[in-house]
Amino acid sequence: MQPMTVGRAAALAGLSPKAVRLYERRGLLPTAERTESGYRLFTADDLDVLHFIRQAKALDLTLDEIKDVLDLQRGGEQTCARVTGLLDEHLAAIDRKLADLRRLRRALLTARRAADTAQREGCEAVVCRIIEHAPTDIETRPGGYI
Amino acid sequence: MQPMTVGRAAALAGLSPKAVRLYERRGLLPTAERTESGYRLFTADDLDVLHFIRQAKALDLTLDEIKDVLDLQRGGEQTCARVTGLLDEHLAAIDRKLADLRRLRRALLTARRAADTAQREGCEAVVCRIIEHAPTDIETRPGGYI
């Protein structure tokens, strides 16, 4: 397999060209060779890395985390501990998110039922107490996403 | 309760001053009065709105959605339909996210078990095939999150 340009590499890896350029800029991919006219050239090795990145992204790892693993790997280091650590952290994070979402779902359902009741009784000043009276015990996590 | 400055209003509503200023700028709050020296002055009514915003945010509504509801409310319109619509949409979105997260959790668990096995067998080239061999059937949703 001879070197290919970014569009082809991206398509083969199931990514967008823009994403691939971003990964290079962020150091997840080694700086690609260029043709005389400046086109990036990607090798089969690069494709492997791209596939790896895609998989890791599917596991919800951040680009920084993926870079960590790739850097360790390139340094010939034992990445198992790092990888299992990452996976454990992510499992814990997922479980927190699941719990949050389930709480959120309950709160929404409560609000929804209140809305129905209010609607049957006539939609007065009660209107937006629907939300005002939703359960307050939802912790708005600082993490930004719930 | 006499008017208060942004820090106090924010603290009473459980928000940051910066968030409160943002809400004003985005039109969720009416433009606040100012002291001679330019400090914003918030009233008890503003506090009610801030509490409402906090609740709505806890239900995962976006600022735009919250603004919609508040605008309707200020216009004296029936907001019930809008609110129930929003809640229904969000319930559906939550359910999709829950399903996504559960799939992700399964994939992570699979990867985690593979990591354990690999570690017991010695951490060789297998190392990052942990992730490479994770289930690929996770749809990377275009929505950015998962």
Place this chain on the structure above:
DNA sequence: CTTGACCTTACCCTCGGGGCAAGGTTCTAC
């Protein structure tokens, strides 16, 4: 008078790219 706590605006940063502009290159068809 000074110190510290508050306030103001404004600008850059997040995360993972998407979209677009303006321009260069390469390939295909006629």
Place this chain on the structure above:
DNA sequence: GTAGAACCTTGCCCCGAGGGTAAGGTCAAG
């Protein structure tokens, strides 16, 4: 040979919901 399509390049601004910081104005207490 040349037109056009289909690539590629860099660079900039955009998303959400603010956080961090700078540079400076204001207010109350000691």
